[in-house]
Every structure is written in C-alpha cells, then in structure tokens.
Amino acid sequence: MPLATDVDITPAGQRPDEDPSLAARNNGGTTPSADPSPPGRREALLVLGFGGPEGPGDVMPFLENVTRGRGIPPERLLDVAEHYQHFGGVSPINEQNRALVAAVEKECAAAGIDLPVYWGNRNWAPYVEHVWAQMADDGIEHVYVFPTSGFASWSGCRQYHEDVARARSVLTGAAPGGGPTAEKLPHYGDHPGFVQANAEALAAALAELPEELRGRARLVATAHSIPESMAAVAGPTGGAYQEELRRSARLVVDAVAPGREFDLVWQSRSGPPSVPWLEPDVNDHLQALAADGVPAVVLFPIGFVSDHVEVVWDLDNEARETAGELGMAFARAGTAGTHPAFVGMVRQLLEERRTGTPPRLGTNCPAHCCFVAPRPRPTA
Numbered sequence: 001m002p003l004a005t006d007v008d009i010t011p012a013g014q015r016p017d018e019d020p021s022l023a024a025r026n027n028g029g030t031t032p033s034a035d036p037s038p039p040g041r042r043e044a045l046l047v048l049g050f051g052g053p054e055g056p057g058d059v060m061p062f063l064e065n066v067t068r069g070r071g072i073p074p075e076r077l078l079d080v081a082e083h084y085q086h087f088g089g090v091s092p093i094n095e096q097n098r099a100l101v102a103a104v105e106k107e108c109a110a111a112g113i114d115l116p117v118y119w120g121n122r123n124w125a126p127y128v129e130h131v132w133a134q135m136a137d138d139g140i141e142h143v144y145v146f147p148t149s150g151f152a153s154w155s156g157c158r159q160y161h162e163d164v165a166r167a168r169s170v171l172t173g174a175a176p177g178g179g180p181t182a183e184k185l186p187h188y189g190d191h192p193g194f195v196q197a198n199a200e201a202l203a204a205a206l207a208e209l210p211e212e213l214r215g216r217a218r219l220v221a222t223a224h225s226i227p228e229s230m231a232a233v234a235g236p237t238g239g240a241y242q243e244e245l246r247r248s249a250r251l252v253v254d255a256v257a258p259g260r261e262f263d264l265v266w267q268s269r270s271g272p273p274s275v276p277w278l279e280p281d282v283n284d285h286l287q288a289l290a291a292d293g294v295p296a297v298v299l300f301p302i303g304f305v306s307d308h309v310e311v312v313w314d315l316d317n318e319a320r321e322t323a324g325e326l327g328m329a330f331a332r333a334g335t336a337g338t339h340p341a342f343v344g345m346v347r348q349l350l351e352e353r354r355t356g357t358p359p360r361l362g363t364n365c366p367a368h369c370c371f372v373a374p375r376p377r378p379t380a
C-alpha cells in the first residue's frame, strides 16, 4: 500500500505530520454506525497506544513527537529525557502493549471471535499511519479502535480520534477513501472489568502495608495532570476528565472497602509554570497528608492502564521518595496491564459494538468535545 510521499520520507523518529484541518473535523472520521457488523465485512481490532522509546537514541525524537507545538519548555524535556535514561532509554510501554495485544488475541480466539488484532502508536513506531496502510493491504474493511486510555479529554480521547483521522488521511493509491473505516470504542473507566482489575491491585497494595497501618492508610488515586483549560472542555459539557476519574476511583475503592474515603490528585505535570494545570500534585498532597498526621498512603494510578514510565518513575521513585522523607509508609497499586478482567473487557466492548449496542461516550463525540486548538508549530 503506497503512502503519501511526505509520510514515506519521514525519518525514523519523526512522527508523520498532522493535518491541522483535522482539528476542526467532527470525530476525526471515526463515527460509529448504529448497525451491527454486516456479515462478511472484514474487520480488525486496533490497539492504539501512546508509544515510547526503545533505546537511548530514541528518547529526544520521541519527546519531540509528543510535545510538538505544545509549548513545553526545553528544560522540561531534558528533565523528562533523564527519567527515560534511567531505564536505558527504553520505555516499558511498548512491551506492555505487545503483551496486551497477545492477551486480547487469545481471549478473542477462545471466545470464537475470528478477527485479527493490530497494534499501532501515536508517538513511536509502529506508527498508526503505517499500521493503517498495512490493514488496508491486508484487505481489512473496518477497524474497531481500542485506545489505551479510558477517559475523556483531548489527551485521553479526542487525540486518539485524531490519530485515526490522520492515519486515514495519509493513505493514497489503492485506498483513496482512507483504507478501512473506523470506530473508536467507548470510555471504560467505569467498566466492571477495569474496576475489578484495579480493585484487586488496590487490595494487594493495601495488604503490603504493616497490618496496624492498613486501616489508617489514605487511599490516593492519581492521574496525569492536564492544563486547566483542557480540563474545562473535556467531554460534551466540560469537566468530564475529573468527573470520570473520580467515578472510576469511587467504584474501585467501593469494591475494596465500601464507602471508604479517598483522594484524587495529579501527577506528571508538564508545561511552563505560568500555565495552570490540575492540582494538587501528588507530592504536595503527600506533604499535606503528613502534616495532618496520616501515617501511610496507598497510591493507585487510576488514570493509566499499564506500569509505564509515568508510573514507575513519577510514583515508584519520586512519590515514594517524598513519602519516605515524610516518614510515611507507602504502597503503590499496579495498573490493569493484562489482568484477565481487563482483557475480557476489551473483548466485551468489541462484541457490544459488533452486535450494534448503541454508541457511548468516547465513540461518537460531538464536534466540540474535548476540542483544544492546535498551537502554531514552531518554525525552523
């Protein structure tokens, strides 16, 4: 399948360019149909990930892909590059997504669903653009897109729609219509499979604490901070990022300790200090808890689906160190990963759409939903 020239000549490490007109396009071309999957249509599932570097030389080009045109200061990039270099320049995220794909393939096969599963990324190879061309080549006519993010916001939902639209827009030649049609699967932070995977992890983390501290430990959900301006427009009526995360965390805590108090705080803030992002930061929050005499904390990163760099660096190193300095006991719950309940959820979301369950939030987003205007790209 030939690709548009500007994509073909994209050097390794540089993401194929974005088409700014996509930002104004409803849904990025991923509107689901209300009908069930027609018999005989050749379909696939695409696990759409964030992407991450696979070696020291990949780190800076990866970071440039992620932050292109987003006004992130160079000092911040150098700082984050160091986090990646602590892991030899390799993010665990790609291996984790490969494992998820393998688990979902197995799950689908066991359920008698005969459908290929592909994997593509926004910010690193295999780029979604190239996987789209591959799927077109393989004769796929329709793709269900499962993003590795279950919540609203430009970063967590709309950008995945835009990734698909970009991938479709660069296809030429044999598939001038953009190759297979596409639909994104819905938000899943409140799905019983996601909740069960996180609840079991939270229970296990709580059990790591000395017994006498478990009852007094504060349960603290974390998610990626985003700019306040992005949070204000998340979802059809705004504020959906925090709302969905809070609901998800509530369901997880209730599955472990019904009605128990918890906090929702933010991690991994980026951007210049002059731009307000969601607060409090998890480290500041630990300070406040310590000042209140809280002796122990259990963090559960509800906003992420695997233990990637944001989790293993920002929580297992930075937040753990903060807690240590404050004399608080610390435990961190694992993410959904390849928990069977989470893998089963992916199959269920797919089956629901194939049998015509009405689209839910995250599938058929209205035009203004989560919309963040692209910044002008820096000129060379």
Ligand SMILES: CC1=C(CCC(=O)O)c2cc3nc(cc4[nH]c(cc5[nH]c(cc1n2)c(C)c5CCC(=O)O)c(CCC(=O)O)c4C)C(CCC(=O)O)=C3C
Pocket (backbone or CB within 6 Å): 050, 051, 052, 053, 063, 066, 067, 070, 072, 076, 077, 080, 091, 092, 093, 148, 149, 153, 155, 156, 224, 225, 226, 227, 268, 269, 270, 271, 303, 304, 308, 309, 310
């Ligand atoms: C809401 C959200 C999620 C959850 C939803 C989802 O999962 O999609 C998420 C996930 C992730 N974020 C990740 C990494 C990064 N995010 C960055 C920057 C940013 N994230 C943002 C938001 C989010 N990010 C925002 C608003 C920015 C500022 C730039 C912009 O306005 O777009 C930067 C730039 C450097 C910096 O941190 O400043 C990096 C390196 C990784 C990969 C980890 C690995 O490699 O293991 C993952 C899964």
Ligand SMILES: [Fe+2]
Pocket (backbone or CB within 6 Å): 224
């Ligand atoms: Fe991020």
